Structures are given as structure tokens and as C-alpha cells.
Amino acid sequence: MTSLSLRDVRKSFGPTEIIRGVTLDVAPGERHCIIGPNGAGKTTCFNLISGRFPITSGEILLNGHRIDQLPPHRINRMGLSRSFQITSIFHRLSVFENLRCALLWSMGYRYSFWSPLWRQKALNERADALLEDLNLTSRRDVLAGLLSYAEQRALEIGMTIAGGASVILLDEPTAGMSNTETDYAMALIRRVTEGKTLLMVEHDMKVVFDLADVITVLVYGQVIASGPPAAVRASRAVQEAYLGALEG
Amino acid sequence: MRAWWLILLVIVVALALPWGFYDWAHHRHAGFLISMLSQMGMMVILALSYNMLLGQAGLFSLCHATFFGIGGYATVHFLNAAGAGELPVPMEFMPLLAGLCGLALAILFGAMATKQRTTAFAMITLGIGELMATAALMFQHFFGGEGGVTTDRMINNSIFGLNYAHGIEVYYLIVAWTVIATGLMYFLTLTPLGRMANATRDNFERAQFIGYDPRSVRFLQFALAGFFAGIGGGLYAITYEIVTFDALGAPLSANALLMAYIGGSGVFGGPILGAVLITLLQSGVSLLSNSWLVYVGVLFIGMVIFAPSGLAGIIQAHGPIQRSGRLGQLAVPYLRLLVPSMAAVFGFVGLVELLSFLTIGEAQGKKLVLFGNPIHAASALPWVISAVALLAGGIWLRWEATGFRRIWTSLSSGQQA
Ligand SMILES: Nc1ncnc2c1ncn2[C@@H]1O[C@H](COP(=O)(O)OP(=O)(O)O)[C@@H](O)[C@H]1O
Ligand SMILES: [Mg+2]
Numbered sequence: 001m002t003s004l005s006l007r008d009v010r011k012s013f014g015p016t017e018i019i020r021g022v023t024l025d026v027a028p029g030e031r032h033c034i035i036g037p038n039g040a041g042k043t044t045c046f047n048l049i050s051g052r053f054p055i056t057s058g059e060i061l062l063n064g065h066r067i068d069q070l071p072p073h074r075i076n077r078m079g080l081s082r083s084f085q086i087t088s089i090f091h092r093l094s095v096f097e098n099l100r101c102a103l104l105w106s107m108g109y110r111y112s113f114w115s116p117l118w119r120q121k122a123l124n125e126r127a128d129a130l131l132e133d134l135n136l137t138s139r140r141d142v143l144a145g146l147l148s149y150a151e152q153r154a155l156e157i158g159m160t161i162a163g164g165a166s167v168i169l170l171d172e173p174t175a176g177m178s179n180t181e182t183d184y185a186m187a188l189i190r191r192v193t194e195g196k197t198l199l200m201v202e203h204d205m206k207v208v209f210d211l212a213d214v215i216t217v218l219v220y221g222q223v224i225a226s227g228p229p230a231a232v233r234a235s236r237a238v239q240e241a242y243l244g245a246l247e248g
Numbered sequence: 249m250r251a252w253w254l255i256l257l258v259i260v261v262a263l264a265l266p267w268g269f270y271d272w273a274h275h276r277h278a279g280f281l282i283s284m285l286s287q288m289g290m291m292v293i294l295a296l297s298y299n300m301l302l303g304q305a306g307l308f309s310l311c312h313a314t315f316f317g318i319g320g321y322a323t324v325h326f327l328n329a330a331g332a333g334e335l336p337v338p339m340e341f342m343p344l345l346a347g348l349c350g351l352a353l354a355i356l357f358g359a360m361a362t363k364q365r366t367t368a369f370a371m372i373t374l375g376i377g378e379l380m381a382t383a384a385l386m387f388q389h390f391f392g393g394e395g396g397v398t399t400d401r402m403i404n405n406s407i408f409g410l411n412y413a414h415g416i417e418v419y420y421l422i423v424a425w426t427v428i429a430t431g432l433m434y435f436l437t438l439t440p441l442g443r444m445a446n447a448t449r450d451n452f453e454r455a456q457f458i459g460y461d462p463r464s465v466r467f468l469q470f471a472l473a474g475f476f477a478g479i480g481g482g483l484y485a486i487t488y489e490i491v492t493f494d495a496l497g498a499p500l501s502a503n504a505l506l507m508a509y510i511g512g513s514g515v516f517g518g519p520i521l522g523a524v525l526i527t528l529l530q531s532g533v534s535l536l537s538n539s540w541l542v543y544v545g546v547l548f549i550g551m552v553i554f555a556p557s558g559l560a561g562i563i564q565a566h567g568p569i570q571r572s573g574r575l576g577q578l579a580v581p582y583l584r585l586l587v588p589s590m591a592a593v594f595g596f597v598g599l600v601e602l603l604s605f606l607t608i609g610e611a612q613g614k615k616l617v618l619f620g621n622p623i624h625a626a627s628a629l630p631w632v633i634s635a636v637a638l639l640a641g642g643i644w645l646r647w648e649a650t651g652f653r654r655i656w657t658s659l660s661s662g663q664q665a
Contacts, residue, residue: 050457072456082457090450093443101447104440105459111468113441163458 001064003028003167003197004049004080009058009068011041011048011221018044020221021058026167026214031198033208036218042201043085045218046169049199050082051075062167077105081165085172085201087152089159091145095136098144098155100127102162126162133192134158150181154188161192168193170200174207182207209233217241262289262423266416282415284531286487289422290480291527293429294500295507295519297476300433302505303513304442305469306449308370311357311377312504315474317384317496318353319346319481321391324491327399338407343425343482350478351471358470362463365452369466377498384493396492399485412486422483429479434516436472445469506544510551512558521559539604546596569659577659581652588644595638602630 004026011019019041026032034042047053049060051072060068067075090098100117103126109115117123131137134154139147144155157173173189174182186207189198202208208215209229216226217238225235232238265285269278294316301307323346329335330342337345361372384391391397401412410417436442444465448455452462485491494500503526511522526544533540555562569575605616605625616623623630 052453071461073459073461076457076459084454088451088454088457090447090454092450093446097443097446101443101455102458104444109440111441111444111460111464113436113439113468113472115440116435116438117440117443118438159454159458 001028002026002061003030003063004199005061006045006049007059007061009045009048009060010056011044011053012056017056018221019048019055022218022221022223024216024223024226026197026199028166028197029195030213031193031211032200032214032216033212034199034201034216034218035203035205035208040218041221042218043171044221046082046171046201049075050080050169076163076165079165080167080169081160081163082169083156083160083171083173085175087149087156089144089152089155091143093144094141095144095147095155096127096131096140099130099158099162100124102159103127103130106163106165130158130162134188150177150185153177153185157185157189157192161196165196167197167199170198172201172203174202174204186211259423259427263420266419277414277416279415280531282419283487284527286415286419286422286483287531288524288527289419289426290483290487291503291507291523292426292520293480293483294477294504295511295523296430296433296516297473297480298504299508299513299516299519300436300445300469300473300476302508303515303518304437304449305445305466307362307365307466307470309361309373309470309473310370310498310501310505311361311373311380312473312477313496313498313500314357314377314380315350315354315477316481316484316500316504317380317491319343319350319478320485320491320495321384321397321481322346322349322478323482323485324397324399324489325390327401327403327485327489330403330405331400336405338405339401339403339410339412339486340407340421340424342486343421343479346482346485347475347479350481351475354471354474354477358467358474362466362470365462365466377501381493381497384496392492394493396490398490401486401489415487418487421486425479425483429476430520433476437516441465441468441472506548510548510558512560512562512564514557515560515564518558518560525559537601537604538608539600542600543597565660572659574659578655581655584648585645585652588641588648591637591641592645593641595634595636595641598630598634599638602634 002025006022006024009019009022010017022045036042048055051067051070055068059066062078062080065078067078090101100123103123107123131140136151136154139151147155153173157170160170161168170189174185177185182204212229214227215229215232217224217232219241224241225232225238266277266282269281271278298312301309323342326335326342326345330337357376361369361376364372385393404411412418444455444460448462448465455462481495484495507522507526508519510525511520512518529540529544533543551558566575569578601616602625616625
């Protein structure tokens with residue numbers, strides 16, 4: 001069974017169809033990269049999968065269950081978590097609180113207004129361990145809004161994986177980072193998504209060909225190629241539509 | 249640790265203050281003081297519960313008095329039933345019943361309002377407030393129409409054997425409930441719901457992608473805020489033994505907003521400061537002047553423009569300077585601000601009072617008296633003096649403010665270096 005599959009998914013904003021029949025399968029444990037030119041609809045795809053926007057037609061299945069009619073929080077509780085291309089954190093909460101919030105639901109606290117947070121040993125230890133993982137321990141009590149860009153991106157990834165989702169969607173996690181920062185972020189991503197299904201949008205071709213088991217190329221809302229890196233690199237269609245344009 | 253001492257100090261002061269003004273010759277409490285302090289207690293609860301929405305959840309509600317009021321009206325009926333021997337609940341637990349009524353109504357209205365946020369939420373709460381105001385005039389049985397409903401709090405059912413004949417007994421009941429409600433509301437800020445309320449305030453969208461439905465967070469927060477407001481209303485009914493439209497209408501909702509905002513909605517204790525200050529103005533200045541609402545309004549506008557984080561925010565901003573041990577260096581700059589501020593305030597108050605005396609004051613047969621000298625609102629001199637004081641004070645203040653800002657910046661940045 002696939003972790004995630006899209007069946008002829010379409011999405012229109014008003015009269016314009018942005019996603020024009022995308023079919024995609026992601027196997028459990030697979031590292032799957034989506035590439036494509038700006039405006040191809042990669043972020044929109046993530047928005048559809050994660051329930052941020054309703055789809056116009058088609059089907060989306062998570063571990064065999066239909067999720068395309070569900071609100072984002074229900075999809076998240078079923079084990080799918082996403083990050084945002086434009087950093088989306090709780091800027092007036094501390095770094096530690098951001099991570100703790102991201103852990104709450106998965107640790108069964110729901111809407112509890114009777115459990116004092118300071119007494120939840122397991123929860124607080126998990127949050128601190130995450131801080132350590134993200135190398136943010138020294139920034140523990142700083143307001144998230146005051147972090148540097150790279151730190152905020154790390155926090156964004158941390159919040160995405162905190163809940164222990166089995167399917168992780170990362171939208172351009174290294175965009176805007178320097179080379180060293182990118183290397184660091186990629187090492188982090190490998191580490192924290194160990195054993196999980198990863199679907200990632202990425203612009204940096206070095207990163208993509210390094211990491212991906214499968215690459216899907218999206219152009220104008222359609223998949224023009226999908227397969228192992230070598231096959232995609234060799235594909236004429238991709239050369240013409242995308243890679244060629246990049247190199248040329 | 250320091251915070252615990254501060255809390256203890258506030259409670260001790262609240263308990264002891266009436267005795268500082270006790271009239272030992274006639275064995276009487278200062279009635280004015282006790283009713284003002286009682287009012288403060290209720291307003292603290294109202295403002296804090298309002299801030300569960302405004303500050304903690306980012307919800308701009310315009311109907312918070314609804315839940316305060318319903319707690320008040322219900323308590324009148326509970327007290328009447330208790331007085332008739334039909335409700336065996338001791339006085340001390342009446343505010344709890346009132347809170348449950350606030351909760352029930354907040355669940356009902358919250359189900360409607362909290363589907364939305366921001367402007368749409370504010371609109372719906374405005375509608376709810378109007379709806380309740382109309383209902384209060386229509387359903388005479390429960391709300392008593394224009395005259396409101398009255399009761400007698402001497403129900404002779406108390407776990408401490410008190411009959412609540414004296415204001416001081418009621419005041420101590422209010423202190424007890426204010427401490428309990430404040431403690432509970434603080435506790436709530438340290439729970440998963442409280443934290444997720446902050447999270448949805450900052451970024452409701454992200455909250456959804458970590459498994460939370462922001463609507464449910466808003467709904468629960470709204471319902472709980474209604475519970476505490478209801479407790480405040482219960483205390484109101486016990487204190488005044490009459491509940492009218494005032495306890496439920498839009499002006500009180502606006503007051504809740506003013507208190508929370510002026511006190512500082514970003515800090516838990518901020519609304520307490522706001523409630524104390526506004527109640528002082530309300531009870532103190534309203535005795536001296538017809539125009540006290542003008543001063544509250546100007547204060548509010550001033551805070552929104554110059555200190556959006558409220559009194560508590562201003563105090564908090566001194567934290568870093570204090571920790572670096574340089575607070576003393578602010579004394580002189582503050583003094584230099586004080587003089588022109590006083591002049592400007594004097595001028596402004598003078599103009600407002602003169603104006604109010606030209607219009608309504610004289611009609612009421614009042615006299616404007618300053619330092620024992622009667623002032624004639626019709627003569628030119630007081631107007632000129634006030635206007636000059638306001639203008640000169642204002643210009644001087646701007647001048648001083650520039651220097652103050654420079655010193656402030658150097659002090660707070662020096663701390664980082
Ligand atoms: N909410 C929206 N409403 C209207 N158009 C949108 C919306 N979101 C994205 N689009 C359009 O969809 C196209 C694809 O955008 P996007 O998915 O962000 O591309 P990318 O592949 O660069 O992530 C763009 O032309 C964009 O303008
Ligand atoms: Mg994008």
C-alpha cells in the first residue's frame with residue numbers, strides 16, 4: 001500500500017485551473033522530491049494534500065484512507081504533517097513553547113484545561129530533546145519571532161516533525177539559505193525523517209539528486225515525469241521543459 | 249519567588265485597607281471605600297476574564313458584559329429563592345452558581361460566535377450584546393424591565409455563620425472569590441488549552457497543522473471566560489442587591505475592554521491594574537467632575553497611541569534596565585517629564601471643566617472651586633490660563649520627551665553591550 005496517493009487531482013482558482021490532473025504515489029519510507037519551475041503548482045499541491053484548500057476534483061488517500069474532504073487538523077491527526085514555504089510559527093511564543101505546542105495533540109492532551117503543563121515531565125523532556133536535535137537549545141526561551149531566518153526554518157522543520165507524523169511534507173526547507181546552512185538543514189532533515197515518508201519540494205538540484213529516491217517533475221500543474229533520479233535526469237521531456245531551461 | 253511575595257502583599261493590603269479608614273469613634277467602616285474596593289474586585293474578575301479573549305486568544309469580543317450580567321440576574325433570583333427557603337445553597341457558593349449561568353450562556357453564544365475570528369467574530373459579539381440588551385427589556389419576568397430585579401442578600405445561610413448585613417462581610421466574600429477566580433484563570437494560562445489559545449492568537453493556520461481545530465480552542469476559551477465573568481456578576485448582585493440593565497449592557501462590555509487594554513493585555517496581571525485604575529477614576533473622579541468619562545476616553549486614546557502594551561507593558565519595559573542596576577538613572581529624566589505633564593494635564597482638565605460648566609454644570613447649580621477660590625466660567629482669565637498651560641506644557645513635554653527617549657535608548661541598549 002502507498003503512504004500517499006493522488007488520483008487525477010485538479011484544482012481551479014476561479015476560471016484558471018492551476019493543478020491539471022496530478023496522479024502521484026508515494027511508497028512508505030520513500031524520499032520523494034517534487035521539482036518544477038516557479039508557479040508550477042508545487043505549493044498548491046501541498047495545500048491540497050494537507051487540506052488547506054479543498055480540491056476541485058480527484059481523490060487523495062493517506063495510508064489508504066480518503067482525506068480530500070477533511071479539514072487540516074483531521075488530516076494531521078491521521079499522521080500527515082507539513083511545513084510552509086513561508087515560515088509559519090507562533091511568533092509571540094518562545095521556541096520551547098512552539099515545539100511543546102506541536103507535541104501536544106500527538107501526546108494526547110487534546111484541549112485539556114486541567115493538566116498543568118509544567119508538571120508534564122514526558123512532554124517537557126520531548127520538547128527539550130527536540131530543541132537539542134534542532135540545535136536550538138541555547139535559544140530555548142527566546143520568542144520565536146526574534147530568531148534568525150535559518151533558526152526559524154529549523155524551528156519550522158522541528159514543529160513539522162514533532163508530532164511524530166509518518167508522512168512529512170516539506171515545502172522548500174532550504175530556500176534562502178547559504179550553502180553551509182543548506183548542508184546543515186539537509187543533515188537535520190535526514191536525521192529527523194529517518195524511517196518516515198518524505199515528500200519535499202526543493203529547488204536546489206544538488207540536494208534533490210542527493211536525497212531523493214523518486215523525483216517528480218511538475219510543470220504547469222501537470223506531472224511530466226516521475227521516477228528514480230537517473231531516469232528523470234535522462235528524460236528528454238524534462239530536459240526540454242525544465243532542466244535544460246535551468247542549465248541554459 | 250518575588251511574585252509570590254507580591255501576590256501576598258496585594259491580598260494583605262486588600263484585606264487590611266478597610267481597617268485603615270475605620271471610624272473607631274463611631275465603630276463604622278468607611279462605606280465609600282468599601283463599596284469602591286468591592287467594585288474593584290468585581291471589575292478585576294471582569295477584566296481578567298475579558299483578557300482570556302483579548303490578550304490570550306486574540307479575540308475582540310464586544311459582548312463580555314452579557315455573561316457578567318446574566319450571572320448577576322441569575323443570582324438575584326437564586327437569592328430570592330434562597331430567601332424563600334427553596335434553594336439550600338449557602339451565600340459563599342452563590343457566585344459559583346452565577347458562574348455556571350455565565351458558562352451556560354457563553355456555551356450557547358460561543359457556539360455561534362467562535363466559528364469566526366477577527367472582524368466577523370467582533371460583529372457577531374456586537375449582535376449578541378444587542379440581542380441580550382433587547383431581551384433584558386422584553387422578558388420582564390427574568391430581567392425586570394427598566395427597573396431591574398432586586399433581592400435581599402440576608403438569606404441566613406452561610407457556611408461561616410455570617411448574615412452579610414455589613415458591607416465589609418460582602419467585601420471579604422468578594423476578595424475571596426477574586427483570589428480564587430484569579431488563581432484559576434492564571435492556572436488556565438498554564439494548561440494545553442491556554443497555550444493553544446496563545447498559539448491560535450499568533451497563527452491560527454499553523455495550529456491546524458499541528459492537530460488543533462482553532463474553532464474548538466476559541467469556543468472553549470470563550471465558554472470559560474463566560475464562566476468567570478458570571479462569577480463577577482454574581483458578586484455584583486450580592487453587593488448591590490439590585491441588578492439592572494447596567495450590568496449587562498454595551499457600556500460595561502466596553503469597560504471590560506478599556507480595563508484590559510489600559511492595564512495591558514499582554515501580561516496576565518495587566519487587566520488587574522486596569523480594573524483598579526478605571527475603578528478609581530470612576531469612583532473618585534466622578535465625584536469631583538461630570539466629565540470623568542472624557543478623561544477615561546482620553547487616557548484610552550493616549551494609551552492606544554503611545555503605549556499599546558498598557559501599564560503592565562510600560563512596567564515590563566523597565567525590567568532590563570532594572571536588572572542592569574540603572575533604574576536610578578531614570579529618576580531625573582522622569583522628574584523632568586513630570587513638570588510639563590502636570591502643566592498640560594492642568595490645562596486640559598481646566599478647559600474640559602470650564603466647558604462642562606458652561607453647559608451642564610451651571611444648570612445643575614454646581615460651582616467650580618479651585619483651592620477655595622470660586623472660578624467664573626464666563627470670564628476670560630481661567631480660559632486663557634488653561635489654554636496657555638495646555639499649550640506650553642504640551643510643547644515643553646515634546647521637547648523633554650526627545651531627551652527622555654535618548655536616555656532611555658542608551659540605558660536599554662547599554663544593558664546589552
Ligand atoms: N490561493 C490562490 N488563489 C489564486 N491563485 C493561486 C493561489 N495559490 C496559488 N495560486 C496560483 O497558482 C499557481 C501556482 O502557485 P504555487 O503552487 O505557489 O507554485 P509553486 O510551484 O512555485 O509553489 C501560481 O500561478 C499562483 O499564482
Ligand atoms: Mg512554492
